[in-house]
Amino acid sequence: MVYALVGNQNSGKTTLFNQLTGSNQHVGNFPGVTVERKIGEIRGEAGAAVVDLPGIYSLRPYSNEEIVTRDFILNEKPDGIINIVDATNIERNLYLTLQLLEMHIPMVLALNMMDEVRGNGGTIDLKQLETQIGIPVVAISAIKNEGVEDLINAIGEVSGRRIYPKVTDFCEKGPVHRCIHALSHQVEDHAEENGMSPRFAASKIVEGDTDVIKGLKLSQNELELMEHSIAEMEQDSEMDRNAALADMRYTFIEKVCENAVIKCEESKEHKRSVKIDMILTGKYFAIPSFLLIMLLIFWLTFGVIGAVLSDLLSMGIDSVAAWTDKALTAYGINPVVKSLVIDGIFAGVGSVLSFLPIIVVLFFFLSILEDSGYMARIAFVMDKPLRKIGLSGKSFVSMLIGFGCSVPAVMSSRTLSSDRDKKLTILLIPFISCSAKIPIYALFTAAFFPKHPVLVMMGLYLLGILVGLLVAIVLNHTVFRGNSMPFMMELPNYRFPSVKSVLLLMWDKAKDFLQRAFTVIFLATLIIWFLQTFDSRLNVVADSKDSLLAMVGRYIAPIFIPLGFNDWRVATSLISGFTAKEAVVSTLSVLTGTTMSNLSETLGTIFTPATAVSFLVFTLLYTPCVAAVSTIRHEMSSTWRALVVVLMQCCVAWLTACVIYQFLCLLF
Numbered sequence: 061m062v063y064a065l066v067g068n069q070n071s072g073k074t075t076l077f078n079q080l081t082g083s084n085q086h087v088g089n090f091p092g093v094t095v096e097r098k099i100g101e102i103r104g105e106a107g108a109a110v111v112d113l114p115g116i117y118s119l120r121p122y123s124n125e126e127i128v129t130r131d132f133i134l135n136e137k138p139d140g141i142i143n144i145v146d147a148t149n150i151e152r153n154l155y156l157t158l159q160l161l162e163m164h165i166p167m168v169l170a171l172n173m174m175d176e177v178r179g180n181g182g183t184i185d186l187k188q189l190e191t192q193i194g195i196p197v198v199a200i201s202a203i204k205n206e207g208v209e210d211l212i213n214a215i216g217e218v219s220g221r222r223i224y225p226k227v228t229d230f231c232e233k234g235p236v237h238r239c240i241h242a243l244s245h246q247v248e249d250h251a252e253e254n255g256m257s258p259r260f261a262a263s264k265i266v267e268g269d270t271d272v273i274k275g276l277k278l279s280q281n282e283l284e285l286m287e288h289s290i291a292e293m294e295q296d297s298e299m300d301r302n303a304a305l306a307d308m309r310y311t312f313i314e315k316v317c318e319n320a321v322i323k324c325e326e327s328k329e330h331k332r333s334v335k336i337d338m339i340l341t342g343k344y345f346a347i348p349s350f351l352l353i354m355l356l357i358f359w360l361t362f363g364v365i366g367a368v369l370s371d372l373l374s375m376g377i378d379s380v381a382a383w384t385d386k387a388l389t390a391y392g393i394n395p396v397v398k399s400l401v402i403d404g405i406f407a408g409v410g411s412v413l414s415f416l417p418i419i420v421v422l423f424f425f426l427s428i429l430e431d432s433g434y435m436a437r438i439a440f441v442m443d444k445p446l447r448k449i450g451l452s453g454k455s456f457v458s459m460l461i462g463f464g465c466s467v468p469a470v471m472s473s474r475t476l477s478s479d480r481d482k483k484l485t486i487l488l489i490p491f492i493s494c495s496a497k498i499p500i501y502a503l504f505t506a507a508f509f510p511k512h513p514v515l516v517m518m519g520l521y522l523l524g525i526l527v528g529l530l531v532a533i534v535l536n537h538t539v540f541r542g543n544s545m546p547f548m549m550e551l552p553n554y555r556f557p558s559v560k561s562v563l564l565l566m567w568d569k570a571k572d573f574l575q576r577a578f579t580v581i582f583l584a585t586l587i588i589w590f591l592q593t594f595d596s597r598l599n600v601v602a603d604s605k606d607s608l609l610a611m612v613g614r615y616i617a618p619i620f621i622p623l624g625f626n627d628w629r630v631a632t633s634l635i636s637g638f639t640a641k642e643a644v645v646s647t648l649s650v651l652t653g654t655t656m657s658n659l660s661e662t663l664g665t666i667f668t669p670a671t672a673v674s675f676l677v678f679t680l681l682y683t684p685c686v687a688a689v690s691t692i693r694h695e696m697s698s699t700w701r702a703l704v705v706v707l708m709q710c711c712v713a714w715l716t717a718c719v720i721y722q723f724l725c726l727l728f
């Protein structure tokens with residue numbers, strides 16, 4: 061049994077999915093988080109699975125999310141649909157329900173957020189609702205795990221016994237009714253051949269859904285006949301075809317709600333949201349308060365909490381390393397193996413690991429912003445300024461995800477409606493500083509600017525955004541002329557962030573980071589250690605200056621002379637950064653043969669503050685890592701475009717770092 065979870069954005073699909081399956085998908089008070097469908101087994105129900113689909117408002121394919129959902133239901137024919145409805149917003153949510161009913165698939169309505177409805181004095185007559193829309197209705201609160209058991213029973217029952225929706229006629233008479241009926245009859249044979257319900261096919265023909273119409277393989281003659289009925293309906297109802305359909309559906313919904321729903325008074329949550337929004341998204345305060353909030357988060361992360369925790373952890377790792385060193389020496393192990401463990405693994409992986417707390421703390425704050433509903437508003441506030449350079453608030457959503465990692469950010473660009481918007485956004489994302497670069501920044505700030513960690517961090521992030529926007533402006537006037545598609549998003553109420561989803565997001569980040577540390581970075585460390593320990597004849601070298609790696613590094617290093625550093629170790633660290641950005645730190649650590657706590661001092665012999673700035677700017681902007689490049693390749697479906705991205709990034713990084721370095725040299 062496969063059940064599809066379908067509903068509006070932000071109606072709680074992912075929350076319910078997690079409850080049903082016990083999995084930990086990312087929940088966000090933030091439309092557009094789920095881009096791909098996810099499948100999971102229902103706990104305690106052998107052989108039953110649910111699919112979490114992206115949120116949609118209608119089945120009329122305006123956006124990619126709608127297409128994904130429509131195609132899933134049409135092509136993969138789930139055994140049942142769980143239509144999740146935000147009960148605080150029932151009228152608008154039922155619009156999608158009516159379209160789903162037409163598809164003739166066993167279905168249950170899950171009325172979610174009933175806790176909020178009850179809390180605000182509203183009631184919904186479930187029996188009444190059930191008779192009027194002809195499918196079982198279950199009141200639930202996904203977040204509190206209430207009613208979920210009943211929901212599983214209900215969907216199991218209708219799917220197992222193949223009970224179809226009883227009501228599919230949403231109006232009794234009038235031009236729309238006549239037209240739909242006529243069309244359903246005409247299309248019946250074609251629809252059944254395709255395993256589609258005739259009524260659904262008829263609606264789609266009225267809406268002009270080209271994919272579905274093509275799939276039905278109607279003859280020219282039949283098409284003309286139907287077009288004639290539709291034109292007649294438009295004339296009789298004095299509305300255009302889409303307006304007429306929408307009007308029919310909303311009239312029906314109005315009638316249903318009139319009988320079954322006692323509206324709650326304006327909810328507390330909504331009132332509160334309106335008040336908070338007067339400041340946070342007000343005309344004058346919106347952008348300053350965003351900057352202020354970010355500054356506060358950066359200060360807490362890089363200046364206070366995260367920094368202290370990181371120092372503690374790196375001291376711990378160092379003492380374990382020292383202890384292991386002693387133990388290995390006492391055991392009398394082969395010096396090459398000891399070097400592998402101490403100079404390779406401990407120096408490399410250890411140096412990266414010590415930045416884990418900073419990343420976790422940063423994501424603690426960011427997930428609070430997201431879960432509270434603030435991030436969604438920022439996208440909204442940014443829409444207007446971004447429009448001036450041909451982007452939209454929706455691109456900003458992807459950019460925000462990019463602060464975490466470019467891979468999901470590039471994937472989220474799928475939700476952008478036009479190809480132009482999508483490509484432009486993908487080109488922008490790598491300029492947004494991802495969390496893997498944090499170890500590099502933190503290391504250099506501690507070494508060269510210990511008094512101004514917040515300033516340096518904030519500066520780097522802002523520089524990344526600025527350069528990205530400049531590139532966007534240039535592209536907007538050259539390759540990607542045009543305007544961005546309109547941005548529509550519903551602003552969710554501010555909510556108190558749920559402890560569970562904040563913890564989950566932090567754990568997700570930490571897990572991801574640990575995984576990378578022990579796979580990619582571990583491997584990169586081993587390779588770097590190997591290359592710097594042996595020469596071309598595989599003899600152990602006394603000084604890594606004579607190693608294989610140094611030979612290669614020396615070829616590349618001169619490229620960076622205009623940026624102020626000409627050191628083979630730095631050049632190689634940048635190359636290994638292509639595997640994962642944290643590897644820049646582990647490589648530097650391995651190559652200088654130092655542990656974390658005195659890596660800062662050693663760096664002082666390679667860099668000056670000015671060259672450190674130039675190095676930071678270069679690492680901020682240069683090529684995305686392998687994983688991101690392959691995602692870009694996939695999303696752009698072109699290898700050469702991905703190569704262009706890599707090249708462009710490197711050029712932009714080199715130029716920017718060069719300009720900044722030369723400028724600093726002039727100043728000091």
Ligand code: GDP
Pocket residue numbers: 067068069070071072073074075076086087088089090091092093094115172173174175176200201202203204431555558
């Ligand atoms: P999706 O976009 O449909 O996947 O929705 P999510 O599962 O991401 O949830 C959107 C927001 O609604 C999150 O902030 C959830 O914490 C919140 N939410 C989900 N279910 C409930 C519920 O039953 N009651 C309340 N009060 N909030 C909920």
Ligand code: MG
Pocket residue numbers: 073074075086087088093094
């Ligand atoms: Mg979701």
